[in-house]
Amino acid sequence: MSRVTAEYLLETPFPPAEVAATMAGEQSSGTFVRVAGETDELRARSAAEVLSVELLGESATPTLASAYLERKSVGGPYHLARVRIAYPTGNIGKNLATLASTVSGNLYDIGEITGLKLLSLDIPAAYRTRYALPAQGIAGTRTTTHVQGRPIFGTIIKPNVGMTPEDIAALVDRLCAAGVDFIKDDEVCANPDIAPIARRVPAVMSVIRKWQEKTGRQVMMAFNISDETDAMRRHADLVTAEGGSCVMASLNWCGLSGMETLRAHTPLAIHAHRNGFGAMSRHPRLGMGFQAYHALYRLAGIDHMHVHGIGGKFVDSAEEVTEAARACLGPLSEGGPDDRVMPAFSSGQWAGTLPATLKAAQGPDLMFMCGGGILAHPQGPEAGIASLHEAYDALSAGETLADAARTRPALAAAIDFFGKR
Template identity: 45%
Template sequence: MGRIYAEYELESPVALERAAEVIAGEQSSGTFLKLPGETDDLRARSGAVAERVELLDTRSAPSLPCRIESDAFQRGRIRLSWPIETMGPSLPNVLATVAGNLFELAEVSALRLLDVSFPPEFASACPGPAFGVAGTRRLCGVESGPLIGTIIKPSVGLTPDQTADVVEDLAQGGIDFIKDDELQANGPACPLPERVDRVMRVVNDHAGRTGKKVMVAFNITGDLDEMRRGHDIVRAAGGTCVMVSMHCIGLAGMTALRRHGDLPIHAHRAGWGLFSRSPDIGISYVAWQKFWRLAGADHLHVNGLGNKFSEPDDSVTASAKAVLSPLFDAGPAFEAMPVFSSGQTALQVPGTVAAAGSDDFLICAGGGIIGHPGGIGAGVASMRQAAEAAALGRGLPDHARENEALAQAIDAFGKRMA
């Protein structure tokens, strides 16, 4: 059987080699002293191995509070590996191994998980995305170009009927995809069954008249029974997507939903800042997204270029490319669709195409569509026209000369992006 490999950036008040040994022991067969059952054979068979230790820098003070005092704190990269026999192809148990107690060890003054490599056993053991890029395109009826989406706003407070009215306006405007906000799930002000009923009446009627069925990602985040019921309500009404906040339901919840359902799963990363905000502790998105793709997420949020949050564009770009990269050298690619959002308008579309390296993505614009001065239809058109400009290799101002909706978007949103 294969091995799990994990890359870290580590800072320690002791030598990096020693810190790597401590982490390897803590996260496999060892403890703070050698026990009678901890034989040389057991450690050779089941212990984690420090594959590589690379010193990059030495600092005079710890990046995080540290119990061990030192005049020098070494910082660098380490690579550890574990035999799969000790955990099996289990995503929750791999996460507990590569991102468990190691963050709080006394010998650690900073630690980030940078990447994880899974052996081929996970390709057959994990469900992976059921739809991914190709299946999502098929359901949305969009063969090429980015999928254009938006979010129902206000986030909360709208009744089911008011929500359906917004969806009707968006469908008539030519939108491909609509999602619930992560804050809107199954509250008494807008219960999921009633919301699904009203919204899908609009969606199905529009599809019957035009042949285009808008994909609506209904937020079914909850306990396992709630999510199964929510999925079935959406499917029975003719819906084509469900949404969950993956940090809130966990890997086991995602896997259970994937095995139960037969609709695309739109995975929102609410709470991601807990893992990403600090350069001194947490998990990189490159590593984190692999777990969720294996668990069954079809769409994964990656933030957006020029977003309203703290994440820089190079990080967003790396995340999008990671989601589209194969997980294994052979066998299923487990490819998911990256979702760009957060303060998006037509002005970000060409850069987003370049960042993703393709047009296999979903870009969700709230104000960029609904707040467009020409109305919702013009907002959607401006996004498509920006994608056309990218495909043709034309600058937005040049392309806007023949496309009024794009010209209006540049006038309306250009100052905000400057």
């Protein structure tokens, strides 16, 4: 029987094995009591199975309140356990929204639970093939950008909002001249009145086509098309018509179904922005971990996935960023298709954070995106991009950045400016 296995961190005042059984029943064939029609045959075919319950400790106070427990006057201690439950894929079919509902859904609302975090999902290879694959993934992104053997160096349009299409096109022109590989819109700039996408895409793509004719290289521009589904399809068609290669969407606000629809509609690379993920992930005993989160969106067919950055401006530890990057760089299912996606490192990145980033990714298959690290370089964006190349060349040659800075002026200026912040 084909089954998706979900791993959870569970907190409850009841015996965790009993609550795990409740979870399995709630999300498959059962409810809080056995009902008419719930035959032994049906349960054998469709019931979820608790595979393991590992006790991790207990605490005197609950993480979350529960009116259910208050009504029953149930108190601590509150047990912490790691629980694995297997759900038959026959219950779900090829239905990403229902898969997400099955492995999470009402579980967060069960009265006996005072803490629950979905940590990871194990997707069978045969079941994975029922869903979309990346249209470009790592190999296709490298082919499109003509970048092989090193990271893809990119930046973000700044200021975030407020620039006209002409302003943005002028900045893109300067970045293309400087040798950038990838540019993306900010997540809050999709279709603003000052720079509507109907004007912004043609203006920017005119510049990119100009540089493609000059150099033979096409800079990949991720246009933010986050919107309702029909609008996203129209915007993707505009990008295609203008010769573009990539679109960006905010996953949490467009949703799984929106991303599936977009993937089915366009062969463009989908740059997946996870803004808002912290609301799901930051609490240690509530929400969803990155591995489970990214697995769901990889089934929607994305090509690039944000993993934040090491030493950046966000809350993630180096270990969390490393775990996210390596999850993207591995197959979703053992024995399944090559569905690796390009991890996009962003958030306060500059040449000085490149060594730790390369170590995290265990190689150069990554997007290294520097907003301020390029655009705020004291010698200008051209030197910002040069500092990244100088840093990578030095690291590839076995040099430290400090030693390399003696003979590489753009890198030296970056270290002097960003290294003190």
